[in-house]
Amino acid sequence: MRLFITGGAGFIGSNFVHYWLTNHPQDQVVVFDKLTYAGNLENLKDIESNPNFKFVKGDICDAEAVEKALAGCDAIVHFAAESHVDRSIMRPEDFVRSNVLGTRVLLDAALKNGKLRFHHVSTDEVFGSLPLGSSERWNESEAFLLFLPLSASGG
Numbered sequence: 443m444r445l446f447i448t449g450g451a452g453f454i455g456s457n458f459v460h461y462w463l464t465n466h467p468q469d470q471v472v473v474f475d476k477l478t479y480a481g482n483l484e485n486l487k488d489i490e491s492n493p494n495f496k497f498v499k500g501d502i503c504d505a506e507a508v509e510k511a512l513a514g515c516d517a518i519v520h521f522a523a524e525s526h527v528d529r530s531i532m533r534p535e536d537f538v539r540s541n542v543l544g545t546r547v548l549l550d551a552a553l554k555n556g557k558l559r560f561h562h563v564s565t566d567e568v569f570g571s572l573p574l575g576s577s578e579r580w581n582e583s584e585a586f587l588l589f590l591p592l593s594a595s596g597g
């Protein structure tokens with residue numbers, strides 16, 4: 443399997459990349475990341491020579507770059523986002539752009555590429571939190587908690 447991992451140079455994304463390559467060493471991983479202030483290639487330094495790992499610097503809002511890098515992938519795991527609450531209040535436009543428009547570009551690309559499996563990693567700021575171990579699940583028909591630009595943008 444070949445995974446297209448957006449935001450893989452960030453905090454959770456880079457931990458997921460390490461987890462995946464350790465537990466699925468036969469799989470290939472393409473990390474697609476704009477390297478904003480939150481992205482750091484140091485997070486991926488120890489795997490840069492792994493033949494199953496590839497890094498592509500790019501913006502998820504750039505449909506052409508996404509489609510090019512996505513070629514041959516079987517699934518998208520989407521971590522790329524503006525993710526910090528304080529910044530969402532100071533610069534909400536960045537959140538609308540990456541979290542809404544960027545996610546839309548990825549969804550379109552997934553459809554065009556034969557309906558790829560799509561995992562969107564988001565935040566409990568969007569629907570709210572559930573008790574640890576709860577068997578309940580949020581789903582898309584629940585109302586958003588629109589307290590902050592972060593939650594309103596689905597980040």
Ligand SMILES: NC(=O)c1ccc[n+]([C@@H]2O[C@H](COP(=O)([O-])OP(=O)(O)OC[C@H]3O[C@@H](n4cnc5c(N)ncnc54)[C@H](O)[C@@H]3O)[C@@H](O)[C@H]2O)c1
Nearest residue numbers: 449451452453454476477478480481501502522523565597
């Ligand atoms: N860190 C947490 O405690 C936490 C908790 C709950 C949910 N989340 C959610 O998980 C997801 C990932 O969080 P994180 O903490 O790893 O975020 P992060 O801010 O550490 O990393 C985000 C990554 O996305 C990249 N990125 C941002 N905009 C981009 C764009 N337009 N194109 C391509 N790459 C772009 C950045 O360069 C960075 O590498 C977010 O949706 C966040 O809201 C995080």
